[in-house]
């Protein structure tokens with residue numbers, strides 16, 4: 380079960396390296412996060428990924444169901460009730476059903492992972508997630524042969540979601556992964572930040588985190604997980620296929636049609652913060668490049 384990884388990426392790395400924490404239990408993770416906080420940003424020199432503050436991570440969000448502004452999710456998502464929460468698992472799977480959130484995650488190992496997070500809008504953060512590997516969840520529900528993709532769906536709650544009432548996107552927000560991407564040990568189902576339950580604006584009670592892909596792949600407040608044999612539709616591809624593909628891999632060499640993806644603005648550094656070069660696969664190239672061998676990444680973007 381134990382998989383050991385080195386967390387040795389620095390902001391000024393030019394050669395991407397492995398960049399996520401070793402497995403830890405949530406309690407150890409909480410203590411680790413606190414120690415990290417106390418150590419402060421000075422830790423960057425030692426080569427660790429230094430997390431953004433809780434305030435930065437929870438006050439600057441994209442969650443269009445609650446509005447298109449970066450402050451809208453913080454302002455509006457508090458009205459969403461996440462208890463009870465149920466998640467439908469269906470499609471090509473042994474144990475389909477409507478699972479209560481607690482039942483679905485029961486027995487899965489929650490750990491802390493500190494991941495770089497890169498938005499397609501060319502800003503970035505470092506987030507200490509608490510969560511479990513999607514692969515562990517998929518093992519629990521039993522993926523059947525023939526399944527090739529995993530599709531995800533976000534809750535649609537018009538009463539509390541002003542963005543849904545206004546129809547700013549075609550809701551429900553949907554996303555998908557190829558099965559091998561979903562099974563990769565970097566792919567997390569996150570249930571918290573900094574050892575606390577997931578804040579609503581960050582996708583309570585459970586959201587996907589795929590650190591080598593642009594942030595929009597990391598779908599929030601999930602209510603449905605479907606194993607399928609066809610490439611599932613994805614919200615941003617539906618909204619603008621020219622600008623957003625199914626793969627959404629961070630790639631500094633493939634620009635967004637309206638802006639460069641070669642560099643990014645780290646959130647939290649203030650207005651004079653230097654842009655930093657964006658790394659291939661957001662710095663996780665060593666771990667994930669093999670998934671895309673033989674693919675033309677300028678076509679499969």
Ligand SMILES: Nc1nc2c(c(=O)[nH]1)N[C@H]1C(S)=C(S)[C@@H](COP(=O)(O)O)O[C@H]1N2
Pocket residue numbers: 436439440441442443444497498499533552580581582593594595596597598599600
């Ligand atoms: N349901 C849903 N999930 C979503 C989004 C959204 O609008 N709705 N926005 C995506 C985008 S564009 C980004 S950058 C990340 C932001 O995650 P964060 O707010 O936790 O930083 O959430 C992603 N997941």
Ligand SMILES: [Mo]
Pocket residue numbers: 441498499500593594595
């Ligand atoms: Mo994003």
